[in-house]
Ligand SMILES: Nc1ncnc2c1ncn2[C@@H]1O[C@H](COP(=O)(O)OP(=O)(O)OP(=O)(O)O)[C@@H](O)[C@H]1O
């Protein structure tokens with residue numbers, strides 16, 4: 295990368311990754327990821343197991359620290375402040391503040407088991423944004439209704455099916471009114487007949503213009519809803535383009551080999 | 558949204574899977590419930606023999622005590638003697654305070670041990686090492702005799718004669734509470750570590766700070782693991798606090814000793830004291846049961862009914878339950894049998910029948 299951009303160029307850019315490297319100990323996992331996600335885009339990440347998709351997603355909200363490169367969300371450096379040509383690590387409070395605007399949905403839902411669906415969704419607005427309880431409740435009810443769970447609000451996660459739990463998890467992230475949503479294989483832990491209900495919610499979000507980065511093995515979803523698709527392998531971007539194009543006419547042989555296995 | 562329809566209208570695939578829809582589902586038409594099984598139950602002769610032997614031994618024990626040289630009337634008189642009651646209250650008081658100190662400090666120590674700060678972690682480790690490695694009785698005496706090495710307690714802005722500060726109560730509180738903190742630290746640590754890492758990540762991804770995540774997300778879930786052993790610690794503390802008699806703290810055991818040294822009714826007072834300890838530990842066992850239920854929420858579909866609820870349910874079901882399910886299927890219990898019965902709401906509905 296020449297001419298270090300400060301990320302502020304092009305206000306329609308939501309996420310910009312420049313030569314992002316990450317290793318766990320001596321094991322390199324990301325070896326220079328370059329990509330750009332635009333506002334309102336549904337950006338799909340696919341690739342074989344262990345290729346670093348989850349790791350990259352977790353770097354975006356600083357659940358993992360990157361070792362080299364630059365990562366910007368909405369023009370702001372993730373996890374660091376730049377003064378001159380020096381980088382300063384952000385304090386925990388500042389990192390937390392950045393994360394408010396980035397929703398994340400996990401493969402294994404990670405709902406808070408000791409709270410009802412409603413309480414799960416109300417928790418962050420009250421605790422993080424300091425919202426009044428009544429306001430938080432009203433919006434939580436609205437979010438849960440939106441994901442089709444109006445009649446399940448008082449249930450604990452253990453009383454919900456996998457698909458319902460994942461929809462609560464999406465509502466929980468949405469309640470913080472994020473500008474970016476990260477999905478890490480949101481349907482991989484679900485029984486096949488429950489996948490559809492979660493994808494429907496995500497499709498609805500995409501239609502409303504939410505910027506989404508989606509790690510998925512659901513090629514049908516990527517083809518229909520995705521605006522761009524990136525194929526990752528060995529911690530680098532192997533191929534990228536419009537989903538329909540990459541999925542039907544993969545140029546790289548590694549992409550071809552992978553797609554022939556999953557399609 | 559299309560999802561709403563999915564939930565509103567029970568589709569053919571939804572039936573049976575979704576317990577909330579139980580009333581809508583019906584048994585396959587024409588199929589009658591099978592006839593109830595009426596078989597001769599297995600006879601447990603061994604159980605009967607065992608029961609007879611044990612009852613006989615118990616009878617002998619009762620006989621022995623009836624003939625023992627013990628004044629039961631004295632036991633009766635002192636059971637609610639003012640000194641004994643005051644002793645019991647003091648036992649309760651010191652137990653509550655020492656446990657409070659133990660739980661608070663123990664949680665702090667656990668968080669210190671798990672923190673990334675090597676100094677905090679090492680200090681917590683050292684604390685636990687010392688207080689778990691020495692007998693409580695020795696620790697009680699250490700506190701009680703502190704004036705021997707520090708005659709004056711000087712906090713800079715305030716100083717006082719150590720003998721005035723380190724009363725038997727203070728020494729008992731510190732001795733019991735600080736010792737307890739070491740054990741509670743290990744219990745809390747196990748509880749905190751039992752919480753899935755995904756929980757912390759989910760909270761952080763929502764923008765929650767480390768402190769808040771600990772308080773709102775991790776600790777409440779750790780409680781489920783922490784509460785049962787803490788209840789045991791509490792009950793242990795009720796009994797261990799009797800050691801404080803050695804430093805003149807006027808608790809239950811010392812109260813008993815005081816009376817027996819005057820009246821020479823040694824065995825009688827030991828019985829009185831034992832009855833009180835049993836009473837206290839029993840009350841707290843019941844409390845522990847309800848506390849565990851509270852923190853189990855969300856883990857099982859529904860916690861099992863309390864003894865009270867069970868009793869009430871049995872009484873009502875005696876009234877309602879028909880003698881035998883009629884082959885015509887009078888409609889009783891259908892709600893319970895139609896779905897898999899694995900869900901609590903179904904069970905509850907079935908029970909109310
Ligand atoms: N915390 C960690 N410590 C050490 N190694 C890790 C850690 N997290 C991930 N890795 C390693 O990094 C590599 C990439 O993992 P990652 O989870 O990002 O892959 P992925 O593309 O999401 O795979 P999958 O499709 O199976 O989810 C793997 O080899 C994994 O073992």
Ligand SMILES: [Mg+2]
Pocket residue numbers: 347348349478479
């Ligand atoms: Mg992954």
